[in-house]
Amino acid sequence: MNNLKLIIQREFIARVRNRTFVVMTFLSPLIFVGMIALITWLATLNNEEVRQIAFFDETGMFTSDFKNSDNVTYINYSDLSLNDAKDSVVIKKLYGLLYIPKKGTNKELASSVQFYADDAPNISILNGIEDIIASKLTNQNFEEKGLDLNVIENSRARVNILIENFSGEKTSKMTNYVKMFFGGAAGYFLMMFIIIYGNMVMRSVIEEKANRIIEIIISSVKPLQLMMGKILGTSFAGILQFLIWVLLGSVLLFIATSVFGIEAQTPTGIDPSIALQEDHQEEIQLLLQDILKLPLGTLVMAFFVYFVGGYFLYSSIYAAIGAAVDSETDSQQFMLPIILPLMLGIYVGFFSVVENPHGTVSTVFSMIPLTSPIVMLMRIPFGVNWWEVLISILLLFGSIIFMVWLAGKIYRVGILMYGKKPSYKELYKWLKY
Known part of the structure; x- marks a missing residue:
């Protein structure tokens, strides 16, 4: 021993x-x-980066729908030719060019939109652009069929399932x-x-x-x-x-966290004031x-x-x-x-x-x-x-x-x-x- x-x-x-x-x-x-401080700082820099996106809209329907946000700025190049718009984006080193062609039907238009960029664009930015175009085309389809958009919006059902055990205690979805x-x-x-x-x-x-x-x-x-x-x-x-x-x-x-003011970021990027509604x-x-x-x-x-x-x-x-x-x-x-x-x-x-x-x-x-x-x-x-x-x-x-x-x-x-x-x-x- x-x-x-x-x-x-x-x-x-x-x-x-x-x-x-x-x-x-x-x-x-x-x-x-x-490493935690570096990752947080890099994430902050990434969130603060503003991407400039030019759009060439032949239809003229979406000019007022592309609104600037904290991370994306839209520039209207619809008054130029498509080739001039492409050249201008390359010379000014913008993030990319969104091309919306003029088609006979909304269905054809939905499958013809193009995004020109040297590097693969951010998927969240593409999803945001797709949502804007899809929402506009959907509303236009409703109007063509004589449907009231306000009635449709008010008729949408939003389901929020509450979780509760058999003892009566509520729990979070997360x-x-x-x-x-x-x-x-x-x-x-x-x-x-x-x-x-x-x-x-x-x-x-x-x-x-x-x-x-x-x-x-x-x-x-x-x-x-x-x-x-x-x-x-x-x-x-x-x-x-x-x-x-x-x-x-x-x-x-x-x-x-005290000296450098590092704060926890919400994973979805939602503003805390909104999250606390x-x-x-x-x-x-x-x-x-x-x-x-x-x-x-x-x-x-x-x-x-x-x-x-x-x-x-x-x-x-x-x-x-x-x-x-x-x-x-x-x-x-x-x-x-x-x-x-x-x-x-x-x-x-x-x-x-x-x-x-x-x-x-x-x-x-x-x-x-x-x-x-x-x-x-x-x-x-x-x-x-x-x-x-x-x-x-x-x-x-x-x-x-x-x-x-x-x-x-x-x-x-x-x-x-x-x-x-x-x-x-x-x-x-x-x-x-």
């Missing part, structure tokens, strides 16, 4: 004192916050997206932590094996103790790094209520439990691989069994859990130890029975015991093997020693 404690201390101190570890611990939050965000973020971060800190364990084993230090250590320490010490020591260093990241990231994000207020309130109703405490506790479980499960595999090879290059052939279940968990989470969090696929993969740390975290925001979580955790930690025993047998033989690239067949033989 004393040997295990000494190994844990040694691994922890070695990781913490490592120059790369120190630099990335304090540099990563700066990079993360800087509640599934909120649950998907929280669960997806937790699952994705867990996957990244497992890969990052698992690789630390593997590199540590490879480094000691390459320097032949392992031969001296193994003379006084059991291989299983050495492997567990590396896993635990690296995990404590990883937890310390993660806590520093959270603390520094929160402080830097607060400073960035009476017809949106109830939806926003319901959305906030749904966020507060999320089992955030359970999610945080589950994240910690599954982080520990997932880390130990995969780190034992990383340690076994590190002991089996002589360099990181040789380890690439064994990476697929590690990466594949993690990626499968992410894909199952986003494509199955979101659509049917309590379905067969979601439930099964939340029980399989190699994918449960990710899939179960993504299911928890949708509400999972406590016994399902308990079974998942028991299976996970039961698999850890088996995997540590299995990895220990490979580790015991592999750390003293040099000069030979092991195959899966060779690893199977080591299990019998």
Whole structure:
């Protein structure tokens, strides 16, 4: 037991004192916050860009319909010839030229409109132009058939489905997206932590094996103790790094939003004053209520439990691989069994859990130890029975015991093997020693 404690201390101190570890611990939050600030700033610049679009309207019907907005300015070139309009757009480097030809029927006109531009135009701008033309032609078709536009507009039915459970509690339409965000973020971060800190364990084993230090250590320490010490020591260093990241990231994000005036942008580009109108207020309130109703405490506790479980499960595999090879290059052939279940968990989470969090696929993969740390975290925001979580955790930690025993047998033989690239067949033989 004393040997295990000494190994844990040694691994922890070695990781913490490592120059790369120190630099990335304090540099990563700066990079993360800087990326958020840069993306926000670039999005602001993109929103502030005003695009000048010329239009050549042979019909004369749409001259008053193209109205300037914050992002688009329309210029009427209908008094020029089409070729002169094209030349003028190129010389003045305008965004593009909209050509509306004169046709016999509105149906022919609708399929004949053209947009000239050197670069592919923004899809939202094209959709806006199409809506303007379509609305005009539709109204004209109604008038030709003798229909009253005011009567038609007043007759339009606007349906807003309210969601309510059988207990009488109302919920937002966006509640599934909120649950998907929280669960997806937790699952994705867990996957990244497992890969990052698992690789630390593997590199540590490879480094000691390459320097032949392992031969001296193994003379006084059991291989299983050495492997567990590396896993635990690296995990404590990883937890310390993660806590520093959270603390520094929160402080830097607060400073960035305060000093540089970075404000959250609505994803649809809707002005906040419009979004807070009476017809949106109830939806926003319901959305906030749904966020507060999320089992955030359970999610945080589950994240910690599954982080520990997932880390130990995969780190034992990383340690076994590190002991089996002589360099990181040789380890690439064994990476697929590690990466594949993690990626499968992410894909199952986003494509199955979101659509049917309590379905067969979601439930099964939340029980399989190699994918449960990710899939179960993504299911928890949708509400999972406590016994399902308990079974998942028991299976996970039961698999850890088996995997540590299995990895220990490979580790015991592999750390003293040099000069030979092991195959899966060779690893199977080591299990019998």
